[in-house]
Each structure stands twice: as C-alpha cells, then as structure tokens.
Amino acid sequence: MFSDPDVIKASRKFICVRIDSYESEENQKIVRSHLGGRFENTAFCVIAPDGKERLTRSGRGPQHIYRDFDDIVAIADRYKSRGDILNSHIPDFNSFALALNVSSADQKILLLIAGDEDEIVAAGKRIRSVVWNKNVMGRFNYDFESDSSSWTGPLSSKSKGSGFHLIRPGEFGLEGQIVMSLSLNASNSNLLKAMVVANRDYAKSTKKKIYSSHVVEGRRQGKRIEMAVPFGEDRDGDGKIDHRAGSGNRKR
Incomplete structure (x- = not known):
C-alpha cells in the first residue's frame, strides 16, 4: 500500500x-x-x-x-x-545506529548533518527548503549528530569532520558508505543537486528487497542489531514480551 x-x-x-x-x-x-x-x-x-x-x-x-x-x-x-511546510522540523532519529538501520530497511540514502550543537541547529533551520523540495521530499532519511564517535565506526568511508554526509546504507543496516560530503556552508542549491544525484545513483544500483529472503540471508550470515528494549511482541497483552525459543537480539 x-x-x-x-x-x-x-x-x-x-x-x-x-x-x-x-x-x-x-x-x-x-x-x-x-x-x-x-x-x-x-x-x-x-x-x-x-x-x-x-x-x-x-x-x-x-x-x-x-x-x-x-x-x-x-x-x-x-x-x-x-x-507553512517550511516551518516544519526535519525528522531526526534517536541515534545514528537506528537511522542507518531504518534507512537500510527503507532503502533510502541517509543525510547525516554533523557538527557541534549550534552548527546542526543552524543547518537544520537553513535546509528546510531543501528537505521539503518536491524533488527529494520523502526520498531521504535524516539524522543530526554532534558526537562524531557515534557515527564514524559503522562507515567504511571515514570522515570525522562536520558537514552534510550522504550515506549509502549497507544491506543489513549495520554499516554504510559516505558517497558524498559537503561543508555545512554549502549552498542549498548545491546540497539539493548532490541529493538528487545520490538518490538517482542509489535507485539505479539498488534492487528492491524481498523481506522473506532478506531475513533468511541475515540469519544465515548471523546479522544482529542491538535494540534499546527486548525484541518481540506481546500478543496476549500480559505485559511481557512473548520471546521465541532461542531469541535474543533481533536478526536482520
């Protein structure tokens, strides 16, 4: 749907x-x-x-x-x-790890806005017209990070500097690759162009995931993601997660 x-x-x-x-x-x-x-x-x-x-x-x-x-x-x-949509805040994630994982599941490029607190607040306000532009709206996920140690580990292309980092998520959302970086002083027009190109290239080179086979392959490779709370569902409503035998961290 x-x-x-x-x-x-x-x-x-x-x-x-x-x-x-x-x-x-x-x-x-x-x-x-x-x-x-x-x-x-x-x-x-x-x-x-x-x-x-x-x-x-x-x-x-x-x-x-x-x-x-x-x-x-x-x-x-x-x-x-x-x-006015231009006054709308840009969606943000609780953590970079979650942003990367969800971007992989959504099959979207992740735009990381990295810098100190003042820098990312200012950048977030300035780029709203880009984020809500019809050419990119709904095609990206966004994450704001002021602590570089939270995001450099999972990335194959290392960059600890502040800036706009366009990240291609890995197959299981546990790693990613910076495909393009721009300074936080980059113009909105240049950022928009970079996003359009990144999305176009990603769409051309990425096959749509088939959930069932994706899960099977993740289990075969032993891929897991740490959750903040135990994974599982409570379908009987007794207040306790209904764990399956042998389950622990969520497998991707």
Missing part, C-alpha cells in the same frame, strides 16, 4: 509520525494504547490536529481501518492546514 503513488501523494495531506517501536518503553506504551494493551510491531490510527482525539479506530495498519485509502484521505479534507 505505502508504495502506491496515489497513497504517497495522499499522505502529504497528513503529518505522518512513525514510532520506533523498540527504542524505548515509552514508545511501546503508545503502541499498546492503540492495541488494547497488546504490543505488536506496528499500530495505525488517524489523530486530530490536537494530538489527542482519535478520528479512527486503531489497528495494525490502515488496511485494518478502511478497505479504501480514499476514506482516510477524506478525513484530511475536513481540516485546513494553517502552517
């Missing part, structure tokens, strides 16, 4: 929030609140602009709410946007 061009276009009428299910107990509590106390990997609900009122029932995904996505789109038409 989410790869359908019409769904992608329609989603721009919403503020879409993706909760990182295994990054904190607080996040898991949000998921449980939508699934009657159960915890599963995903939950879906449309919420009013006040961030509280639920406009639909909750379920594992939109297909569990309405058969036709147009019915969900109709909800957005009841509300008129008052803000």
